[in-house]
Amino acid sequence: MKRELRLMKGNEAVAEAAIRAGCDGYFGYPITPQSEVMEYITAEKPEERTGMVVLQAESEVASINMLYGGAGAGKKVMTSSSSPGISLMQEGISYIAGAELPCLIVNVVRGGPGLGTIQPSQADYFQSTKGGGHGDYKLITLAPASVQEMADHATLGFKLAFKYRNPVMIQSDGAIGQMMEKVELDEQEERLTDDQIKEQYPWATLGKTPDRERNIITSLELDPAKQEQINLKLQKKYREIEKNEVLSEEIECDDAEYLLVAFGTSSRICQKVVKMARDEGIKLGLLRPITLYPFPVKEVARLAGQVKGILSVEMNAGQMVEDIRLAVNGKIPVEYFGRFGGIIPSSTEVLEALKQKIIGG
Amino acid sequence: MAEQLTKEDIRKEANIVYKKTEVLTDNVLHYCPGCGHGTIHRIIAEVIEEMDIQSETIGIAPVGCSVLAYNYFDLDMHEAAHGRAPAVATGIKRLLPNKYVFTYQGDGDLAAIGTAETIHACNRGENITIIFVNNGIYGMTGGQMAPTTLEGMKSSTTPYGRNIKQMGNPLKMTELVAQLPGTYFVTRQAVHTPAYVRKAKKAIKKAIQYQEREKGLSFVEVVSNCNSGWKMTPVQANKWMEENMFPFYPLGDIKVPEDK
Amino acid sequence: MAKAVGDIVVDIERCKGCEICLEACPQDVITMSKKVNSKGYRYATVADEGCTGCANCAIVCPDGVITVYRVKKAG
Structure with a gap:
């Protein structure tokens, strides 16, 4: 294109x-x-x-x-x-x-x-x-x-x-x-x-024409048994999404002994950290989740079987680190480093944190 | 010709002068006996049938007693979160400008939690119709004070009567929106007697027809009863409504189109 | 002069016995049943004679349970 x-x-x-x-x-x-x-x-x-x-x-x-x-x-x-x-x-x-x-x-x-x-x-x-x-x-x-x-x-x-x-x-x-x-x-x-919408999305409220039943857009169902079914249907959909739609990027992960996990702006900093670490002889890789939900659980789990430790780098007080720990399931140390309040972490401090919390720890 | 027509003679299809409109479903209304919601639903449906716009109309149901309104209209219907119906209607009408869009809202929904959405939809002059049912109480949750509860009126959260100093004043939302340049037709009606039902139906018909003119929002308040919340029989409640609600919420047109 | 003769049919199971139709009937020919329907409500009934088919009862019926018939009779 x-x-x-x-x-x-x-x-x-x-x-x-x-x-x-x-x-x-x-x-x-x-x-x-x-x-x-x-x-x-x-x-x-x-x-x-x-x-x-x-x-x-x-x-x-x-x-x-x-x-x-x-x-x-x-x-x-x-x-x-x-x-x-x-x-x-x-x-x-x-x-x-x-x-x-x-x-x-x-x-x-x-x-x-x-x-x-x-x-x-x-x-x-x-x-x-x-x-x-x-x-x-x-x-x-x-x-x-x-x-x-x-x-x-x-x-x-x-x-x-x-x-x-x-x-x-x-x-x-x-x-x-x-x-x-x-x-x-x-x-x-x-x-x-x-007309195309009517054809492609038969649920859409475009006006009830004689060729179909009325469409009702609602989230309400007062019957608990039916509401449970609605929830089960939603959960089934989420499992489908988790199966089909995970996106992530792996940078220098093939031979990595240590791993950073970061998304968005902090992942850009981490790309530099990978380079700096490798210049020092540390085999560091970066996993960048592109979909935060569905989270790249399998990718994290696979890399957890390869590396010695993971550092989650976030611009918050440590949120994604919980999902990483769930995926790692205790196999290897998972730590967090981050800045918050609007501060972007520097590559130097991320590398320092990696050394202190993961490599040295 | 026989002196007396038998019931069988009279009860023939050809002699029907009034029956439930097809734009209402056959679902049994969940409303309490004598509640005005059913009548208001019916006249809206009759107007849509008379205008032959069933396939071009989308209704928005609120939160409150009429939360299940979509079970009764044989129309495409959309739920709204509490108070948000005018915003939902705005989204639909802006994207489907040739359809007829109406919201159906109670006093708590429209005049308390949804005040901002109501005022701004009115002020933008959205080409929609708002049907505002004012019975001065929160019916669905068990008869608590509404923004429109009258001074001194008892409710489950004003058990000794609404004290203005403590609870503030009842809100005349309809007079308020009539001040806004975006409203085209603003009226207050009732549905407790045949004559009032006929008038209210005419008003609702105009309010929906005016969407074709693209001159702004039409707003129809219907002062109604809540005999369960008011703790009266339906007939007593209608009498109490005439004596107490109508003096504070006077019936009639508040704003009529200048370009009639 | 033409005189109208009418009748109503009440959907008994859907009637909630609110009695608003009684108030609206100009001929006073609607009364409440002695029996109750399956929901426990007394329901509206019409006298054998006197209904003109004016439809006032149906117009105010919140539950839309009344069908009205009317025949114009040559007087």
Whole structure:
């Protein structure tokens, strides 16, 4: 496929790629450090370019519920926000997951808790990968580590959302959102017509025509036996997702004796750490989860049979390290190193932590 | 011709002057005896049948007593989280601008937890219809105080009557949204007598038809009863509603289109 | 002058006995049954004579359980 080359911010790339993926509607509310997403989309006049709808809502609560309505109609809908705004959306996300609807949510994570900071962070790992709102549900969570992946994950995100009728979260951070890199963009995909939606997504609420029963979009079932069945069906879907959709990247892992695990911005730092360590003769590899949910459990378990110890490098107080430990299941030491509050760890301090906590320990 | 027509003579298909509309399903309503929700559901369904727009209408059910409204309308229906129906409706209408979209919401849903979504959908002038059922109480959760509970009115969380100093004032949401430039038609109706049902149905019909004009949001409040929550018989509740609710929530059109 | 003769059929099992139709009937020909339906509600019944088929009862019935018939009779 012919791909157009551009120099863009991560926030712009995800927006442009979403338009090109045939997105039907964007609903959002401004918050730093992701406001460029809606700014970019409005400047592009998507109503003229593709007929896409864009609306600045009165809150993140309203945005996610606008997505809920649009998704019910079988439309490709997206929103973007940053951590405090994503917290506000949790109610709506839970409903969307419960009603099994597709949508794309971009979280350009900033440091918390509370109003926290506007600097990059990975402190929303638990929120994204463990559900976030009430009830037993999962978000497919993609973790881009470059501007290119911000674009690619918009396309992939919509694909997975519709494949599984499940909300997809792109968990980026303030660094990836704000930095500029070159990006190759896909060609414009046509938006689906209502007739195509009716054909492809028979569950969509496009109006009850005489040829079918009425469609009801709901997450409510008061009969406990039926509600349990609904939950079992969801769990079955999540197992399918875990089986089919894990994405990760392994860097210098073939002969590695020690392993770093990191995603997003911290994985970029870790690439440098691998090089520095190897210059010193330490055989270090890096596993970069691209999907945070489903987590690359098998990959971690396989590498745990090869390396002597794992260091999880995160821009939070140690969240992904729990998933790594579950995958390793006590076989080898797993430690965590991280900075938080909006600070990106330096390669020197990561290497130092590796030596102290894993190699020396 | 025989002097007396027998019941068999009268009860013929050709002589039917009133029967349940096909736009309602055959599911038995879960509402309490005498509750206005059933009547309001029915007249909405009748309007949709008369306008012949069943295949072009999407309804949004709220949280509250009418949470299961989607079981009764033979329409494509969408659930909303508590208070969020106007946002859900906005999402649908923006992406399906040629469809008719209505929300059905109670007073707790619309005037308390969903105040922001209501005001902003009204202010943006979304081309949707909001049906707002005000019975001054939270029925589903067991009769707690609502934003519209009258001063002095007893509820399970105001067992000695609503004290304005402590609990604040009842909210006239309909007058409030009528102030907003985005609303096109705002009216307050009731459904406890045949005459009022006929008027309310006309208002709902206009409110849905106006979506075709793309001039803004139509808002129909229906002051209704909650005999279980009010702890009265249905007939007593309707009388109490006339004597107490109507003076504070006066019936009639509040904002009518200037370009009639 | 034409005079209308009417009748109503109540879906007994769906009637909840709220009595709002009694209040709405201008002819006062609706009464509540002595028996109850399977849910335990008394249900609306109509007298043998006097119904004009005005449909007021059906219009206010919250449960939509009343079907109304009407015949115009030459007087």
